[in-house]
Amino acid sequence: MRFLDRTDAGRRLASALAQYRDQHPVVLALPRGGVPVAAEIANALSAPLDLVLVRKIGLPWQPELAIGAVVDGTAPVVVRNEALISLAGVKENEFQRICRRELAEIDRRRARYLGAGTQVPVAGQTVIVVDDGMATGATARAALRAIRHRGPLKVVLAVPVASAEAVAELRGEVDDLVYLDAPKPFVAIGHFYRDFGEVSDEEVVSVLARFPASKRQAGR
Structure with a gap:
């Protein structure tokens, strides 16, 4: 499977996550690449969008x-x-x-990205963690473990493409793992995008501006 860009990947992934709309989830993006993907999901599910700052x-x-x-x-x-x-x-x-x-x-x-803004509360919520792809899974694993400390009801990991190894290793870390493709062999995440240009800080800020703090509450 090949995506036009991260926006295209987000729209396709949102369709695979449609069953979560009625659970009023919180969408958490791994910046920077995961932000455009997550924005499409948050928009489709009428969900608040926040970041998981992981390196x-x-x-x-x-x-x-x-x-x-x-x-x-x-x-x-x-x-x-x-x-x-x-x-x-x-x-x-x-x-x-x-x-x-x-x-x-x-x-x-x-x-x-956030200035003095507060985090979207996730305690007792269904949380969908989003990135633009997953190769080793190390970054996602760290994010998931940190999110667990915040007391969510359910944790879902969603990526457009992932290595089969990462899928196998991380399946036990989440309540649900949603991906569109896990090809073998897995070359690199960028290989599955026609446009995989670097996401800038300005683009992240622009995306977050579409999900203002006043609306960044679960179920709103």
Whole structure:
């Protein structure tokens, strides 16, 4: 399956999530790539849209390969891939250095995207977590574990495309996992989009402006 762009992927994914409309879900996007996808879902389900600020902790000499991830919060949630950390010989001080750098980027994004805005409450709600694709699943895993700490009733992970390995590993982390394609072999997320240009900070802010804070309450 190939998508025109993230908006097209979001519209198709929204159709697969239609059964959740009556549950008045909260849609949480993983920025930046997940935001345009999530916006289409939130619009179709008449749901509030918010962000999960999560950053991948990449291998020092191969940043795209995740050895962990960190999620914003009063007590940031860190997920580690101990097997890969050990195999690559990454020292603890190096891991922590990268973790601090990614937390600083999370702080920057929070200020840029949300300002002083408060999070959409998710306690007791059905929560749909959205990204533009899933390769290793490390980033999504960190986000899901952080969201669980906020007491949702149900957690749904929704992505247009995912690797079969990530699907198998994350299925047990959620109440439902919705995806449109899990091809083998899995090359890269961008391979399944005709337009996979980088999503800018300005685009994220523009999308969030369509879901103002006054309407960012579940069931409204």
